[in-house]
Amino acid sequence: MKFRLKATCCMIILMALFFGAGGSALISTTFYTSLQQEKKTAHESYRMILNTLQIVNHMDEWTDEKDITKILEQLSAQDAFGAALQLHSESGILYSKGAVAAHFKDLSGQIDTSHLACTIFSAPDTCYYLQLSGSFFVGKEVYYLEAAYNISSVYESRTQQQELFQQIFIILIAACACLSYILAFFLTRPLARLSKASREIACGNYDYRSRIKSNDEVGAVSRDFDLMADHLQNSIEQLQDAMERQNQFIGNFTHELKTPMTSIIGYADLLRSQTLSKEDEADAAKYIFSEGKRLERLSLKLLDIFVSEHESFTLTKACAADIITSLVAHLKPVLAKEQITLTCDCEPGFCMLDTDFFGSLLVNLIENARKALTSGGMIKVGLTMTDNGCIVTVTDNGSGIPQSALAHITEAFYRVDKSRSRAEGGAGLGLTLCSEIARMHHGSISFESTQGCGTTVTVVLKGGRA
């Protein structure tokens, strides 16, 4: 059963209960009051007759019943009493007037001279009568006087009121049902929206929101729901992103792996199954060697990345300036052969570093700078100490990186110039490793480059000061 139907039923039941009880009470009270009024009037009338009879009796003693009958006839002629009048003694009916007299009830057991009996009976003509019975003495003899008053009007008005009440009751209940259904409909409408939103999200439409703008509880639930949906959507998007990156990585990785493997297997097969010219034979051997080397580099770099991603590493107190200076001294003569001048400007001081990975970071960055300098130039390594670590900058005046590529250069296997990078033996993993190293030092890596003017790589390390 729907909530709005439940609410409507409850309202109808409550309404019927209270309105019915109230209406019935009102009708009964009115009826009772009118009946009392009628009784009072009837009593007065009856008393008058009885008093008249007694007064007459006092003035001159009756000797027989005929005198009494006569007086009654006189009184009845005045029409001072109700529908019927009957006088009887122990011996029988003395006087009777009105058709209803035949239906009088025998109340003689309940009455005495000082007390009246009163009852209501209904005649076959569907009228209601109030019967009053009393007694009086004439001499030693007891006479009973019974009078009936038509009180049908009271009953009729009650019936009328009841009918009217029934009609009003039905109309009111119908109106109440309609109104409460509409009310319940408007109250539950936001719930329907909320339920639709839940279903939409369950079906994968993560953009759907309930957006109920009200300040009540339902509004609060809606806001909470939407907030939950926001977080859910974020997490799902992140998961999908991660999955996409992983797929991309696997796709690139297999490509990187399969290309050298095809060459190695192919040349080896060629060598074993065919007699090649000396020249071709040398070529084949050269390619097997170089492609084998390429696989080795790839596996080593990957190993480094996996280690930096998964293995525990130790940050130890080290002098970054010393590491840089010794590395620069080592590389300087090698680079000088390619007309590249390598300089460094280091601020002394100790900070927390993983020295192996820090060295690897420097080698990779200097190597990248060297690749950007095709016809000589300069590479400058800078080091400044900060409160919680150090900042390393590597600047070159080489070819620079295109703006469109900047966002992707830390992605695994991404290459700005695929063929040249391969020719120089790059695996496409250097900067991926660098950004991993920065990450394990709680830092970040950023690039600033102008095509044709050079590149500055800034690595912020936050391993802490020692």
Added chain:
Amino acid sequence: MIHILIAEDEKPISNLIRLSLKNAGYLCDCAFNGTEAADLIETGSYDLILLDIMLPDIDGFELLEYIRPLGIPVIFITAKDSVADKVKGLRMGAEDYIVKPFEIIELLARIDVVLRRYHKTEEIIYAAGLTIDTKSRKVTRDGCDIALTPKEYELLLLFVQNPNTALYRETIYERIWEKEFIYGSKTVDLHIQRLRRKAHLEKELLAVNKVGYRLEVSI
């Protein structure tokens, strides 16, 4: 002579294919990027193009759009072995699809199938004194029919397609029987001995010590 264009940016692989195709008697040109490939397609007339999907400048799919109207058959060479890529390539009109790492013998077989489909190869092959009608699968020597079983015929064709090449027992077994070679199996030797006798190839079809067999043909 069959003229093949190799569009492959990896120099080692490109060179490997070129060497193998040259030995199999094809004439080859190499292109190392999309633009170069497009230029060569425009100027030269090729019977077949071996196309790498991940080419610099213009990728394989784009090049295929360009090649299709020319009616030159294309075999895709790629490291991507996802079904979606395969379907895309084949639907776009590539004749075949070969995934790295591949064996040269497989590439040669596929090239042969595609060329035959396009009637680029001669239907009748003359080798080692034999006449092989590839259409009716009939082998004759000096006008006399030589009755060969299907396996023997396939064996002969394999040697003829790879002349002067030492074919390893496992390679032969995997290509002809399409099952993994079980070490020590004599199936290949038995069939080759019978083929040698039937086709009188005792002087040409030589055993290579501990390795397999080679068909010596003077080119």
